[in-house]
Amino acid sequence: MEQTKQKVSFTNEISRMMFGFGDSHAPNPDTVQLVEHITLLQLRTIIQEALKYSTDGATLKGEELVFLMRRDKHKMRRFVKYLQNKKFKGTNPHQIGGMNFDPEEKPKCYLMQFIEKIDETGEFIDLSEVDEVKLEREIRADRMSQVLNEEQYIEFSKARCASFCSKQITMSNLERLKIWIDPIGKITYRLEALEVLAYLAYQTVAEITDYALLVRMDAKYHDPLQHFNNSYYTATMFNSGHKFGAINIDHSRVYTGQDPISIDEIKEVLRRIRSPQGGVLSLGGKLPETHFCFAL
Template identity: 30%
Template sequence: MASTYEYRYSQEISQMMFVFADLSDPHPDVVKLVEDIVRSQVLELIIQSRALSQRRGSRFVNAEDLIFLIRDDRAKVNRLKTYLSWKDVRKNAKDSEGGDAAAAGPEEEGADAVPKTRAKKIRLPWEISTVFTEHLVSNAAEEDEEDEEDVEALEESLQRLKDADEATRKMTRDEYVHYSECRQASFTFRKAKKFREFINAGAYLDGKPNDDMIDILGFLAFEVVRELCEGALKIKQQIEEQTEEKKRGLGREKRLRSGNAQARAGLVERSSRLVDGKDGASENIGDAEARQGVMGTSADRSGMTTSASTPALNLHENIGRASSPQAPQAMRASPSRADHDESCTLFTMPPIKTSGLDLSHIQEAFARLQRKRPALGVGGGGISGGLRRTKYRII
């Protein structure tokens, strides 16, 4: 009997989607699809990081192998470094609250409190600034200054806080409590064992992944959910705009056809009256009005006004409007009416915009993230062109 896959993070992913996409109750199939994509991304990270460790002659995968795979996304690397540095600060602060603080004296405790609570600067092996670090004299003043990476990470963090503030500005107290609980959703926080079972790392790694690797994988899984939700929302918005534009085009075409049909009917009616001799005195005027109805123009729109020296024209227009049953409708159907009124009539309800995400939105968002790398590469001998087999891209 084939064993069915057990989805373990449905609740956490639903909470993340509520924060990123404002979905209070996402469809279960959408949540399962997101979890499948997250698991495939994490497994791809493990497989490619293991290949990197084998290239450098090591059996075990470390944190630098995982970070090296996302080195092209500088913003994500900066966020990850900030996350790891403050994780180390919290760990040291928790350790300092134990027996070390009780055993140390007042002077030693005050002296050791500053470095333990300061965020450690994480340097990566492939960075140019770390090649000759052991030969450089450390300068405390330079270490305290914020570098460009810290500024970028801070700006993005402030932008996210601003977006969260805009989303929660009109929330009630209960809604804000629920939102704050959903923001704490995580794949690995107090769930390390559950995450190890989720990725089944023993089938891909020789050794057991350490805590730093689990935290990095959990952070990257969280980023995958965020990018999928943001991409799906953009796709959904584009589809809604295209649908609305299509409705507007159909409405304008319908109004144009209706106006032309009414003008033709008026022309036929006036022609029949002219043949019968009922309206022979106004032949030229009736033809001019019919032409104006076909062309969809009016005297007010073209900036022309009727002079007071032609009272016969105004008198004939009033008589023609009263005698024609279709003319009042043509006068009412003005092209300057709002476009959204076309979808809302006397017997129809206004269109309701759905706020949910479909499977197609998530799939298209994932496909666009995979298509970020170009499929065309450089062939042999420096000749450009030709299809190149691309890897499964890590988001």
């Protein structure tokens, strides 16, 4: 009973994550709290939607959460890549460097098997296409790292490693996440479900930060005469000129004076997500409850 009364917060981790994704060296504490609030609400919404596919309506498994990701092949591919990287982390490094290493030798995890089961066209596990969002994040991080001194680079590297769970994923170190999401403890969570929730929470913070930075660029460089195109960000929100490679941003200002992401910028992100400028193609069907969730 004492455990359910604990007040759990991930503001410290979210603050480091936002810095690692491109926010100021010292993110605004009020903005961080808002991002935490949004992330928590979205996770709870995702859980309630996923429980509709549960056998008993009270036990959450990883496959129900993964099933909700099926509407966006790009995000599903990113999750597949995450599972693959997690698989390779447990491989002997001497084996990887040798001639006898077989990436298929280690059995596929339960979630990967489920993804292959629902992947009728093979598009979820096709990683040949460049992940533009991931690439843009890496370019942004690389540009930031190039202007940092050694001490700042170490701090930035630690921020880039921040997440909602430790590297060694077990039920015990995911307990804090479970209490944060469900302090009353009405739902039974399988270990892989908590792992997926930690991943979705991480991606939510990443997407909010991405969008907030694009909102800022939109305010500075917006051309109202330019048309929207079908790229990842611009289909519903942003202009094509906002690609990170289009403007040579001074990333050194992350340490020397860049304003932290503001609450107003986060609110503008939410406004655009809920009321997309490009419209929503529902094909006459009812939109899922999770249609506004960043990680899905």
